[in-house]
Amino acid sequence: MSDSDTHDSDHLNVAVVGAGTMGAGIAGVFAARGHDVSLYSRSRATLDMALDAIEARIGTDVGRIRVTTDLAECVATADLVSENVVERLDLKREVFADLERLAPEHSLLTTNTSSVPITAIAEGLDRPERVVGLHWFNPPAVMPLVEVVRGASTDDRTVARVMSICAAIGKEVIEVRRDVPGFVINRLQYAMLREAIALVEAGVATIEDVDRAVETTLAPRWSASGPLRLMDLAGLDTVEKVSAVIMPELSTAAGVPKIVSTLVADGALGAKSERGFYAWTPETLAAAVAERDETVRLLTDRRSAR
Numbered sequence: 001m002s003d004s005d006t007h008d009s010d011h012l013n014v015a016v017v018g019a020g021t022m023g024a025g026i027a028g029v030f031a032a033r034g035h036d037v038s039l040y041s042r043s044r045a046t047l048d049m050a051l052d053a054i055e056a057r058i059g060t061d062v063g064r065i066r067v068t069t070d071l072a073e074c075v076a077t078a079d080l081v082s083e084n085v086v087e088r089l090d091l092k093r094e095v096f097a098d099l100e101r102l103a104p105e106h107s108l109l110t111t112n113t114s115s116v117p118i119t120a121i122a123e124g125l126d127r128p129e130r131v132v133g134l135h136w137f138n139p140p141a142v143m144p145l146v147e148v149v150r151g152a153s154t155d156d157r158t159v160a161r162v163m164s165i166c167a168a169i170g171k172e173v174i175e176v177r178r179d180v181p182g183f184v185i186n187r188l189q190y191a192m193l194r195e196a197i198a199l200v201e202a203g204v205a206t207i208e209d210v211d212r213a214v215e216t217t218l219a220p221r222w223s224a225s226g227p228l229r230l231m232d233l234a235g236l237d238t239v240e241k242v243s244a245v246i247m248p249e250l251s252t253a254a255g256v257p258k259i260v261s262t263l264v265a266d267g268a269l270g271a272k273s274e275r276g277f278y279a280w281t282p283e284t285l286a287a288a289v290a291e292r293d294e295t296v297r298l299l300t301d302r303r304s305a306r
Contacts, residue, residue: 015075018084024050025140028058033169037065040074058141075103083111092121110134118151119179128153142293144300149176198251223299
């Protein structure tokens, strides 16, 4: 990819493929930063809901967002494509084969997958070097960081270009150098989730108290310093001694926790079904989402002011 093949990140034509919660949010972020966005879904009803959500939740003028049910039209002039379809390898491979055929040669082809390997998605393409993971977090307009994930064939220029674009739209970026399941954020998150559930299942603490422990102690501590920095602050000699006691006792369970499988089998899917670990109403859900978003914004503002 030569310099003449790329467009100035001051203005981009962005194609967002998939108009669900994440696709709509990503479209809103780029539009809010002054980029022209084309948003694709097979369903016109989904596109209408996406536009409503962008205006209501993000407060972004949707005038810069063009919607279409024609994939070729969506990506025809794209400098960057963000794929947000269902987490199925076969479907993503099919979409990326179409993107490689339909999008301009200079287009950066990104996938917002949180679980499907980037290498597997790019397999079989003529130019797998321009495929890269660009993993956003929900809600995209609020969460400050994205992960840029290398596949086995992703080239350095693709990674550098995507990281530059993300920085230009105000996102913090980390580079995931190896294509491992869960990348960085979800691996850290699910390691904690496994231990949280293990503590509940073993009767060590209630669901509410495990959450309270994180909300009042771990979360504020980690918002100031990441875990490795905190180890330095604690003293690695102390970490060594405590590790010798605690590490052998931590859960090493593989697979889906039984309590989660039981709840899902019973139709208790969380807030979306009004019951999961907690009972939910539209009011308590709205309050929880508002509190989450406001907390993240405050922490992000504080970090930016450092």
